[in-house]
Amino acid sequence: xxxxxxxxxxxxxxxxxxTILCHERPDGDTxxxxxxxxxxxxxxxxxxxxRCRNEIPKKFSSLMLxxxxxxxxxxxxxxxxxxxxxxxxxxxxxxxxVDLCIDHHASNKCFSRLSCIDASAAAAAELIIALAHELxxxxxxxxxxxxxxxxxxxxGCFRYANVTARTHRLAAEMIECGxxxxxxxxxxxxxxxxxxxxxxxxxxxxxxxxxxDRCAMITVTQEMFEKSGSxxxxxxxxxxxxxxxxxxxxxxxxxxxxDGSFKASVRSRNPVDASLICSRFxxxxxxxAAGCQLGxxxxxxxxxxxxVIEENL
Amino acid sequence: xxxxxxxxxxxxxxxxxxTILCHERPDGDTxxxxxxxxxxxxxxxxxxxxRCRNEIPKKFSSLMLxxxxxxxxxxxxxxxxxxxxxxxxxxxxxxxxVDLCIDHHASNKCFSRLSCIDASAAAAAELIIALAHELxxxxxxxxxxxxxxxxxxxxGCFRYANVTARTHRLAAEMIECGxxxxxxxxxxxxxxxxxxxxxxxxxxxxxxxxxxDRCAMITVTQEMFEKSGSxxxxxxxxxxxxxxxxxxxxxxxxxxxxDGSFKASVRSRNPVDASLICSRFxxxxxxxAAGCQLGxxxxxxxxxxxxVIEENL
Numbered sequence: 001x002x003x004x005x006x007x008x009x010x011x012x013x014x015x016x017x018x019t020i021l022c023h024e025r026p027d028g029d030t031x032x033x034x035x036x037x038x039x040x041x042x043x044x045x046x047x048x049x050x051r052c053r054n055e056i057p058k059k060f061s062s063l064m065l066x067x068x069x070x071x072x073x074x075x076x077x078x079x080x081x082x083x084x085x086x087x088x089x090x091x092x093x094x095x096x097x098v099d100l101c102i103d104h105h106a107s108n109k110c111f112s113r114l115s116c117i118d119a120s121a122a123a124a125a126e127l128i129i130a131l132a133h134e135l136x137x138x139x140x141x142x143x144x145x146x147x148x149x150x151x152x153x154x155x156g157c158f159r160y161a162n163v164t165a166r167t168h169r170l171a172a173e174m175i176e177c178g179x180x181x182x183x184x185x186x187x188x189x190x191x192x193x194x195x196x197x198x199x200x201x202x203x204x205x206x207x208x209x210x211x212x213d214r215c216a217m218i219t220v221t222q223e224m225f226e227k228s229g230s231x232x233x234x235x236x237x238x239x240x241x242x243x244x245x246x247x248x249x250x251x252x253x254x255x256x257x258x259d260g261s262f263k264a265s266v267r268s269r270n271p272v273d274a275s276l277i278c279s280r281f282x283x284x285x286x287x288x289a290a291g292c293q294l295g296x297x298x299x300x301x302x303x304x305x306x307x308v309i310e311e312n313l
Numbered sequence: 314x315x316x317x318x319x320x321x322x323x324x325x326x327x328x329x330x331x332t333i334l335c336h337e338r339p340d341g342d343t344x345x346x347x348x349x350x351x352x353x354x355x356x357x358x359x360x361x362x363x364r365c366r367n368e369i370p371k372k373f374s375s376l377m378l379x380x381x382x383x384x385x386x387x388x389x390x391x392x393x394x395x396x397x398x399x400x401x402x403x404x405x406x407x408x409x410x411v412d413l414c415i416d417h418h419a420s421n422k423c424f425s426r427l428s429c430i431d432a433s434a435a436a437a438a439e440l441i442i443a444l445a446h447e448l449x450x451x452x453x454x455x456x457x458x459x460x461x462x463x464x465x466x467x468x469g470c471f472r473y474a475n476v477t478a479r480t481h482r483l484a485a486e487m488i489e490c491g492x493x494x495x496x497x498x499x500x501x502x503x504x505x506x507x508x509x510x511x512x513x514x515x516x517x518x519x520x521x522x523x524x525x526d527r528c529a530m531i532t533v534t535q536e537m538f539e540k541s542g543s544x545x546x547x548x549x550x551x552x553x554x555x556x557x558x559x560x561x562x563x564x565x566x567x568x569x570x571x572d573g574s575f576k577a578s579v580r581s582r583n584p585v586d587a588s589l590i591c592s593r594f595x596x597x598x599x600x601x602a603a604g605c606q607l608g609x610x611x612x613x614x615x616x617x618x619x620x621v622i623e624e625n626l
Binding site: 157158160161163164165166167168169171172175176181185186189193194197200201204205207209213240244245246247269 | 472510
């Protein structure tokens with residue numbers, strides 16, 4: 001059943017002993033929203049813990065809370081569109097047992113007993129802020145740090161198409177509640193691991209231009225991962241690089257997996273549709289950001305991809 | 314004489330035939346504020362043109378307006394802290410003749426007859442929006458595009474320490490007035506010239522780590538400018554790169570000038586003070602971003618700089 005913010009707030013107020021689930025490979029929005037909600041519930045005198053399949057990345061460690069001891073009664077999922085995103089282990093334990101899901105993905109599978117979804121929100125954190133208002137819980141500096149982290153990370157620092165006037169107004173409110181916006185943004189957007197920096201250098205060195213420079217392509221091989229000491233978990237940002245070059249309508253990042261096969265991340269500028277290109281290889285995504293799996297023969301893979309890109313330019 | 318926003322608005326309402334001056338090497342704030350104000354004045358039925366010493370960079374061309382023909386009566390400077398920033402030619406013509414300066418730099422020299430300064434504003438565009446309110450001029454989509462450009466460019470897309478709750482609220486208002494935030498941010502922050510991209514690649518290849526990896530240093534030589542086809546006018550963003558690496562407290566970019574001498578841009582993380590480091594070489598700046606001139610002997614220059622950095626770590 002879907003509920004509005006008032007319904008979700010009433011449910012939270014009426015229950016206790018919460019486990020809050022974040023999605024696997026956690027990002028700033030699932031963690032900021034999860035730990036923000038956890039702090040809100042604790043401020044109401046309730047018991048609550050956050051659960052995530054993976055270790056929390058170091059850059060989010062300041063959001064974390066020590067676990068409380070209690071017998072779990074209520075399960076809330078935050079920023080989880082589909083049960084498989086809970087990840088192995090957590091999914092087996094919690095699928096079919098989620099009481100309330102708070103999310104901003106239009107694709108949410110409504111897998112929970114109650115679903116509070118607002119696809120117009122740029123981040124799940126927008127919904128958590130609204131819930132704090134509904135519940136009349138004052139937003140402390142610690143809560144504001146969590147929720148600002150959600151807002152800024154899910155919008156690429158207020159850069160993406162999902163940002164609305166509301167997103168900026170909520171950011172303003174979090175700053176007034178004490179969020180350390182400067183340092184959160186410095187940590188999230190101006191800090192690379194040394195291994196990622198080394199991989200980025202190799203990736204840029206691999207960049208090639210095609211189709212009258214309207215396509216730029218980066219290739220990341222397993223050899224580059226080994227040489228840089230980097231790995232798949234920290235290389236997502238590379239996909240943005242080839243499209244950044246002026247005149248490039250389609251930026252492609254081809255990444256070799258451990259099994260030797262390749263996957264492509266495609267970023268386009270309007271009017272080129274990246275999801276159309278990727279759909280030809282069984283993949284998909286959004287209009288300007290999509291992906292697909294490719295075979296193990298790099299030269300053949302590139303040639304096929306370039307042929308489809310040329311058709312779509 | 315300093316005036317508040319009401320005083321500046323009254324002055325604008327009472328005068329006509331405006332020349333609006335932007336600073337040389339124009340950025341998004343001086344141009345967004347200048348062309349935004351120009352549109353506001355024209356919407357009031359007044360005549361107004363924008364004047365800038367340099368050609369307007371292509372990435373700002375959508376802000377521009379065709380000149381009107383009229384006899385200049387009133388001169389307004391926007392985002393200009395010091396007459397020398399008007400640049401050669403413009404300065405000779407206008408120094409001592411500026412009627413009103415609208416600016417957000419604490420360092421403003423109050424060189425105009427009337428000065429309307431608010432150093433708490435992240436961008437001059439914040440003041441122009443406030444003036445539109447004072448003047449009861451509705452903010453059209455075209456005005457909003459100009460002023461959003463000012464807000465976002467002077468804050469590194471809402472990332473820097475100068476951003477306040479007010480900055481975000483004004484961004485929200487500009488989006489509601491029709492500003493195409495997504496495409497403005499794409500153009501300003503996700504687009505590099507091909508020559509800059511080539512220079513960036515060479516610069517990253519030059520990066521060296523010192524002092525237990527707490528200092529990273531990039532060296533940009535004239536040879537790199539030649540090889541990449543880039544030039545000094547488009548290389549400012551490189552200065553941010555070395556500090557981005559995790560654990561780096563001081564990021565240094567050494568750039569060779571056409572005369573063979575070097576200059577250093579220093580970026581630090583708290584508590585390290587970049588301006589203290591640069592002051593030892595006769596330079597200065599802010600706590601986390603400063604610069605200084607160096608000699609022509611690169612090896613000697615690096616060694617001296619590293620010794621001072623080590624003292625300050």
